[in-house]
Amino acid sequence: MRDDRTHPLLAQVPLTVSPFVSLPTAATLPYTYKSMPSALPAPATGITGATDDEKPKYVVSPSGHAAHPDEIVASCQALQAHIARMREDMEATLRRMEERIRERDLAEKRRVAPGWLDSDARLLEPERRSGPAPAAAAEKAEVAGQDVISGQLAEMSIAESASVSEMAVDQGAELDRAFGGLK
Template sequence: MRDDRTHPLLAQIPLTVSPFVTLPTAATLPYTYKNMPSTLPPPSTGITGATDEKPKYVVSQSGHAAHPDDIVASCRALQAHITKMQQDAERELRELDERIRARELAEKRRVAPGWLDSEARLLEPERKPGAASDAEVAGQFAEMNIVGREGVSEMAVDGGEALDRAFGGLK
């Protein structure tokens, strides 16, 4: 309702002038009044003249002032620092995993030497020179079975000799 006419309901309300209300009057200015400058005054730091420094108009509650470009630059520097710290932490974690794997591999090699050194996964014990061949050992076990069938007393007598022949003496 922004036209020159008033609303019909408002036109019906009579206006009265209250003797207790005074309308504001124009203030008279003193002779010492000075107009406000159209530009900002020089900074209070004492640096005057043309400077490359940007105006610091973002002020925190603690009183620290900065320009938005400075804030963005500090945020980017913080992000780069955090990224570098994260990469360093990931690198250290990979190195730690490698050290743990190397330590475990060394422990496994100590338990089973040669097992993890090549692709061959079948270990064969080396025979000592002068050890009995497979045929001789099989023959000795057959003799032990024959002795066991003949009698318990014979096995008790010949059992130690059969073991010495099969596995070698204590000499």
């Protein structure tokens, strides 16, 4: 855009003068003003600043921060140590929380079935009796098998005569249905 011609859209915008806004004015400099040199000379007193024992900061970030590579490595190591501490704290907190959940579940299971978790016997097995002879045991098993079949038939006839309401009184099944089974 040239200075002698304004843009047509800008020409349509009305300009107003506000008494509350004042444009900045140029600062007047004294006659004794001298511009600073771009590089300062070494101090004449011989006193060196704290910059002599520091390493040169030649790595410059886009934001303008300058640092030496050793400083960058040290800050990265400090950050890694901080993250490791945070991770250890988080893992300890997680372990404590999981232990509390485990204890709560165990207390609930002990409330539902007291004494079951206190022993190592998890499966009940009948004790086996030693028989006098294998042939006699086979005959007894055959007779026992016939007794079992006749007993089952008797139970079926009793079950047929029983009403449906007696089957629905199975309290364990009702509790499992209402509250769900234990894992």
